Amino acid sequence: MKKVIGLIKANVFLMMVIMTYIILTGINPQMGLQGIKNSGYYIKEMLMIMPVIFVLTALLDTWIPKETIMKYLGKEAKVKGTFLAFLLGSISAGPIYAAFPFCVMLYQKGASIKNIVIILSSWAVVKIPMLLNEAKFLGVKFMIIRWTLTVLSILIFAWITQKIIKDTDLSQVEEMKKGLFINKEACMGCTVCSKKYPAQFAMEGKKATVIESQELDHSILQSVINACPVKAIHYNE
Known part of the structure; x- marks a missing residue:
């Protein structure tokens, strides 16, 4: 019973979505089934795209x-950083959720919060292929005005976000901890670590966990850290 309760607590949002679909299907079966069908399509798309992104x-x-x-x-980086962030987002391919692992990696390597916001925003709304289609169907003038206003909005929101959100608010600050640990929020439950180093890592539900041990094989550990697709494993001496 405790395991069931723990599983529910660990997947509250998923349970809420399932309950919403059940209620919606009961009220309007056609709408509910269409919603389930759409969700199935996006899940299938993610399963095809995300491994490549990782x-x-x-x-x-x-x-x-x-x-x-x-x-x-x-x-x-200042102006050059802003320009490069817009460029990276604008020439990107794939849906917006594909940008999250990429941006996590950039942030962990020193990218600023402002530039992360710019990359995500431009990835979503100012992609070059999208602009070409927009100009074709809605006209060049419309595309230029919309693009200009969108870029200005992104810059404003990026600046505001950087002022409000600090590094300590993000889950990646766990990297400052000492010893071996796993960023639970980033972990996607891929089981790579538990398979490559079962003496040190195990799976608890859908998340990896560290097994306490006296000695670490640093060569194996480093290979596991490098193999983690979302860089959730950290070791600080």
Whole structure:
């Protein structure tokens, strides 16, 4: 019974969504079934896209040094950082949820909160392919005015967000802890760590957990840290 209660507590939002679908289907079966069908489509799309995104993010994390990210997207990057953030978001491909693992990696490597907001916002609303279609169907003038106002809005919201949200408000500040630990909020339950290093990692429900041990095999541990697709495993001496 405790396990069931714990499972429900760990998946409150999912349970709320399921209950909403049940109630909606009871009130309006056609609308409820259409909602379930749409959700199934997006889940299928995510299962196809996200593994590729995780692999690409891991590769970029390996190839691009932290110093480079801090130089071009960090707090001191200023105008060049803003321009690059807009460029990265505008030339991106795929749905907006594909940007989250990528932005987590950038943030962990020193990108500022302002530039993360710009990347996410431009990824969502100012993609170059979308602008071309907008100009084709709604006209160039409409596209230019809408794009200009959108960019100004993104800059304003990015500035406000950076003033309100601090580094300590984000889950990634757990990296400052000492020892070996897992960022539970970032963990996606892929089981990579428990399979590669079962003596040190195990699965609790859908999240990985650290097994307390006296000695660490640092070579294996580093390979596990590098293999984690969302960079949720941290070790600080």
